[in-house]
Amino acid sequence: MFKQxxxxxxxxxxxxxxxALKHAGLVQHVVGYSQSPSSSAKALxxxxxxxxxxxxxxxxxxxxxxxxxxxVAATQATLNGLVDQLDASALIxxxxxTKSDVVEAAAKALHHRLQQFVPCHPIAGAEKSGxxxxxxxxxxxxxxxxxxxxxxxxxxxxxxxxxxxQLGCKVVVMGAAAHDAAFAxxxxxxxxxxxxxxxxVLQNENAEQVLDxxxxxxxxxxxxxxxxxxxxxxxxxxxxxxxxxxxAHFEQQIALMRSLIQNHDSTQLLQQIKxxxxxxxxxxxxxx
Amino acid sequence: MFKQxxxxxxxxxxxxxxxALKHAGLVQHVVGYSQSPSSSAKALxxxxxxxxxxxxxxxxxxxxxxxxxxxVAATQATLNGLVDQLDASALIxxxxxTKSDVVEAAAKALHHRLQQFVPCHPIAGAEKSGxxxxxxxxxxxxxxxxxxxxxxxxxxxxxxxxxxxQLGCKVVVMGAAAHDAAFAxxxxxxxxxxxxxxxxVLQNENAEQVLDxxxxxxxxxxxxxxxxxxxxxxxxxxxxxxxxxxxAHFEQQIALMRSLIQNHDSTQLLQQIKxxxxxxxxxxxxxx
Numbered sequence: 001m002f003k004q005x006x007x008x009x010x011x012x013x014x015x016x017x018x019x020a021l022k023h024a025g026l027v028q029h030v031v032g033y034s035q036s037p038s039s040s041a042k043a044l045x046x047x048x049x050x051x052x053x054x055x056x057x058x059x060x061x062x063x064x065x066x067x068x069x070x071x072v073a074a075t076q077a078t079l080n081g082l083v084d085q086l087d088a089s090a091l092i093x094x095x096x097x098t099k100s101d102v103v104e105a106a107a108k109a110l111h112h113r114l115q116q117f118v119p120c121h122p123i124a125g126a127e128k129s130g131x132x133x134x135x136x137x138x139x140x141x142x143x144x145x146x147x148x149x150x151x152x153x154x155x156x157x158x159x160x161x162x163x164x165x166q167l168g169c170k171v172v173v174m175g176a177a178a179h180d181a182a183f184a185x186x187x188x189x190x191x192x193x194x195x196x197x198x199x200x201v202l203q204n205e206n207a208e209q210v211l212d213x214x215x216x217x218x219x220x221x222x223x224x225x226x227x228x229x230x231x232x233x234x235x236x237x238x239x240x241x242x243x244x245x246x247x248a249h250f251e252q253q254i255a256l257m258r259s260l261i262q263n264h265d266s267t268q269l270l271q272q273i274k275x276x277x278x279x280x281x282x283x284x285x286x287x288x
Numbered sequence: 289m290f291k292q293x294x295x296x297x298x299x300x301x302x303x304x305x306x307x308a309l310k311h312a313g314l315v316q317h318v319v320g321y322s323q324s325p326s327s328s329a330k331a332l333x334x335x336x337x338x339x340x341x342x343x344x345x346x347x348x349x350x351x352x353x354x355x356x357x358x359x360v361a362a363t364q365a366t367l368n369g370l371v372d373q374l375d376a377s378a379l380i381x382x383x384x385x386t387k388s389d390v391v392e393a394a395a396k397a398l399h400h401r402l403q404q405f406v407p408c409h410p411i412a413g414a415e416k417s418g419x420x421x422x423x424x425x426x427x428x429x430x431x432x433x434x435x436x437x438x439x440x441x442x443x444x445x446x447x448x449x450x451x452x453x454q455l456g457c458k459v460v461v462m463g464a465a466a467h468d469a470a471f472a473x474x475x476x477x478x479x480x481x482x483x484x485x486x487x488x489v490l491q492n493e494n495a496e497q498v499l500d501x502x503x504x505x506x507x508x509x510x511x512x513x514x515x516x517x518x519x520x521x522x523x524x525x526x527x528x529x530x531x532x533x534x535x536a537h538f539e540q541q542i543a544l545m546r547s548l549i550q551n552h553d554s555t556q557l558l559q560q561i562k563x564x565x566x567x568x569x570x571x572x573x574x575x576x
Contacts (some may be wrong), residue, residue, distance in 0.1 A: 223508045
């Protein structure tokens with residue numbers, strides 16, 4: 001399907017995608033670049049890439065698919081480094097958790113070549129980082145959101161839909177703004193709440209004893225508070241507008257719950273909890 | 289160890305404890321009562337109890353250990369029904385998630401017999417309810433908090449510490465007030481936040497499409513929002529003072545995060561996330 005994959009960022013996300021594409025026979029050759037050459041060297045040793053290159057220009061040269069798997073804040077600088085050597089028929093994708101900022105960065109860096117860029121967001125867990133945790137099956141069964149721009153030609157979206165589907169993913173196509181609004185609600189806000197929650201527990205003098213008492217509810221609720229800090233700083237800032245809107249909606253519900261508890265309004269409190277519990281109980285993760 | 293266990297409430301918690309005590313050879317005979325006789329009938333069929341009784345007086349008669357496994361709000365009424373037939377050497381325990389309110393209820397119902405009551409809180413997951421999900425291993429490896437009152441004789445605490453230890457539990461002894469303050473932080477507040485969070489997502493017109501996009505972060509963070517509503521209504525009201533204090537501390541952290549995001553204070557935002565992420569990453573559940 002592709003002759004050469006040019007991978008920028010040989011970490012968990014990029015390394016896993018390279019492995020998956022190779023295992024599926026969708027790429028013939030993978031060249032890999034990392035800002036820190038020790039990462040791309042490790043990716044070479046692990047077989048995620050076939051060739052280590054040391055400049056963005058060398059990633060672009062001869063590649064018909066380019067995967068940008070770097071922190072979203074580095075998207076524009078990455079594309080700036082690729083654009084001059086970019087083949088006119090090459091497709092570029094990213095794997096970032098926010099999309100409006102990535103489209104904006106791509107427009108600034110790529111100009112008329114923006115049509116070659118198809119923003120992607122594979123919904124894959126990534127608590128561990130580093131190519132040493134990369135796996136050809138990381139994306140299997142996941143959803144992938146494609147947010148083509150108004151310039152993206154349908155064949156580009158089709159090609160990438162086909163590619164992700166071959167990797168065992170369910171592809172959803174939507175606009176970047178709708179993507180960012182939805183993920184503020186189901187992903188970015190929960191992370192923000194989990195970080196704030198842990199820090200609120202840590203404010204207590206006896207925080208360590210208290211944490212020793214915590215059980216499985218705490219474990220699951222706070223798991224995402226252990227996520228990679230730089231990535232989440234970037235996500236919360238990149239999608240700050242939607243995150244703050246979702247936070248305001250959450251705070252309305254908190255204010256309601258607080259007043260029901262203060263007023264010992266047993267009936268209404270039960271009703272609120274029932275609504276949440278019933279909806280959550282019937283929720284299941286969407287799989288490919 | 290005990291001749292007869294009198295079980296009040298033949299649900300998941302009570303049924304599992306009866307099964308565990310029988311499997312460990314710590315009780316010879318189990319009589320079981322449920323407000324709804326169909327539950328105790330089911331417990332009899334499943335072998336969790338040996339004999340079904342139809343009044344609280346019959347639970348007390350001849351029992352040297354009584355386990356109260358009913359919603360915490362029903363504690364006082366339950367003890368009122370037991371007290372007249374209570375053997376002077378019998379021990380009574382509960383398995384509720386809050387303790388100050390339970391001690392208060394016990395004092396009102398038991399008077400001078402309060403010394404026979406040892407409040408217990410086994411930290412065992414209970415998303416599913418009903419004796420059909422009961423298991424002899426539910427409590428294995430769990431922590432159990434004992435909150436003896438000033439009247440509890442040391443031998444009673446010792447006997448129950450031994451009993452729970454025999455079931456594979458780690459026993460922690462602390463005061464009821466300290467228990468409630470700690471569990472407000474590590475359990476009750478997370479539940480409150482999870483309920484409010486789900487309800488805030490449901491406020492959106494396109495809530496269903498948004499929920500379809502959610503991944504593993506959402507799954508774990510919101511799992512406890514699916515908990516049993518009556519139980520959690522009772523817990524949040526029973527421990528309202530500590531829950532509201534913990535909520536206020538959480539809201540301070542939320543206000544801080546909001547201002548850092550609004551001001552695009554990348555450095556301080558990263559610092560806050562790092563603090564949470566580092567502490568959460570090294571946390572592990574305490575096991576027996």
